[in-house]
Structures are given as C-alpha cells and as structure tokens.
Amino acid sequence: MRVRIASTKQAISVIAAHDAAQALREAISAQGTARLTLASAASQLDMLAELVCAPELDWSRVAMFHLDEYIGMAADHPASFRRFLRERFLAHVPSLAASHFIEGDAPDTGAEIARVSRLVGEAAVDVACIGIGENGHLAFNDPPADFETDEPFIPVELDEACRRQQLGEGWFPTLDDVPRRAISMSIRQILRSRRLVVVVPDGRKAVAVRDAVVGPLSKRVPASILRVHPSCTLYLDEAAASLLPAEVLWAAREAGGR
Numbered sequence: 001m002r003v004r005i006a007s008t009k010q011a012i013s014v015i016a017a018h019d020a021a022q023a024l025r026e027a028i029s030a031q032g033t034a035r036l037t038l039a040s041a042a043s044q045l046d047m048l049a050e051l052v053c054a055p056e057l058d059w060s061r062v063a064m065f066h067l068d069e070y071i072g073m074a075a076d077h078p079a080s081f082r083r084f085l086r087e088r089f090l091a092h093v094p095s096l097a098a099s100h101f102i103e104g105d106a107p108d109t110g111a112e113i114a115r116v117s118r119l120v121g122e123a124a125v126d127v128a129c130i131g132i133g134e135n136g137h138l139a140f141n142d143p144p145a146d147f148e149t150d151e152p153f154i155p156v157e158l159d160e161a162c163r164r165q166q167l168g169e170g171w172f173p174t175l176d177d178v179p180r181r182a183i184s185m186s187i188r189q190i191l192r193s194r195r196l197v198v199v200v201p202d203g204r205k206a207v208a209v210r211d212a213v214v215g216p217l218s219k220r221v222p223a224s225i226l227r228v229h230p231s232c233t234l235y236l237d238e239a240a241a242s243l244l245p246a247e248v249l250w251a252a253r254e255a256g257g258r
Helices: 009-031 042-051 081-088 109-120 160-168 187-191 203-214 222-228 246-254
Strands: 002-006 034-038 062-066 068-070 098-100 127-130 153-157 181-185 195-200 232-237
Touching: 002 009, 002 246, 009 034, 009 042, 009 127, 009 195, 009 232, 042 081, 042 127, 042 195, 062 081, 062 109, 068 081, 098 109, 109 153, 109 181, 187 222, 195 203, 195 222, 203 222, 203 232, 222 232
Parallel strands: 002 232, 034 062, 034 127, 062 098, 127 195, 195 232
Antiparallel strands: 068 181, 153 181
C-alpha cells in the first residue's frame, strides 16, 4: 500500500483524481475500454468534481459500476447512492459508455444481486475509487467483514457505527431513518480491481486509517485487507493521517507522497 498525503481534502482529491484519470487513460490505450467503480460518499465529493474535468479522457469508452445501495431505497431519495452519482458524476459525463447501478428498490433483491454480479464479473475492473468508513468498512462491508465470499455483490446488515456515520454526514434526519440493510460489493470483488484509489480525508477517519495501515490484518478492520492489494494507494489529508506513526509519514514523504 502506498500512502500519499496533502495538507487539505481539496489538495489530496486533486492528486487522487489525476492518478485515477491516468489509470483510466492507460486502460483505454491498452484495451480500448475501461471499467470504473465509484463510491458514493461525502469523502468523494471533491475527487469526483476533479475527475469529471480530467483532460483527454474519453468517457465514451468507460463503463461505471458503483459500490453499494440501500435495500428498499428509491432512486430519487436524497440519500440514494444512485442519485448521488447521477447528480455528481453522470450529469457531467453524459457520454459514458455504460452505468451499471444497483437498484436497491428492485422487487427481488436476490435477482438484483445476481444481475449486477453477472455484469461486474464479465471483465476486470480497471480502477476503483473508494473510501474507508469511520468503522473501517469498505463499501458497506462492516466489521467483522466477510473476507472469504467470492460473490461479487452480497446483502449486508449495517452496524450502528456505520448508520451513525450516515446520520452524522447529514443524509438522514434521525438514526431510525437510516436503513439497516444494503447491497454491497464484496471485499474480494473490490480487491479484484486492478488499481485502487482510496480517498480518505477528515480527522473522523484517523483511527480507521491508522488501524488499516499499521494495525493487525483483521476482519474487525475491513480496510486492513487493502494491504494485500498489489496496486493500492491511500490518499489522505493531514487530519486523516494525524495518527499514523512517524515512520509511515517519513516513508510517504520519501516516496513523493506529500
């Protein structure tokens, strides 16, 4: 895992978007198309705003998937991840080759999971732009996460820490309004991506970042599994990096991570 650090969320988002765009260009150059996974979270807002402006990137050759969606949530709900990406990404790249959304309100959840699993399994995802939750989750894989399943998408139960994060970020008026179940891309499917661009700003994530980078590799900290990926970069602002040990900060500087 490579660590890159910048002083602010905006600054690190610019770097992450630049790297993600370059990886997409390289995939298009090598194979004619690219496949992209995007997270839907407040932590990704600045990165997405930069990514949609990437120069010389042919979006008509890019197919997009997204990580997760609440079960039973309508696409026009203010907290819907489909709405998030349509407003903050698709509206700015209308020529996208394809957008494969998880329909959380589909009448048959099992059939919907099978549908999106089949689509994402057709070829490798070239770039996944993701984040880490305050409880260390990846997508909606809350601790203790399932590291074993090979299913691309799975139904999950959201723990209270995850639900409180959604409330704290302003997506819902009360905790009772936060759904308890979701469809999530699995840990192994995330790790199948050729390149992981992991954008994690904010001091609220500092404990999760520390545990993911230097703690035990554990299902209790799902993001710790990122350390086994051959091409994963963690993009942090100063606040998110504030609990990392000095040797990690030093290595980030030596590697051009600042």
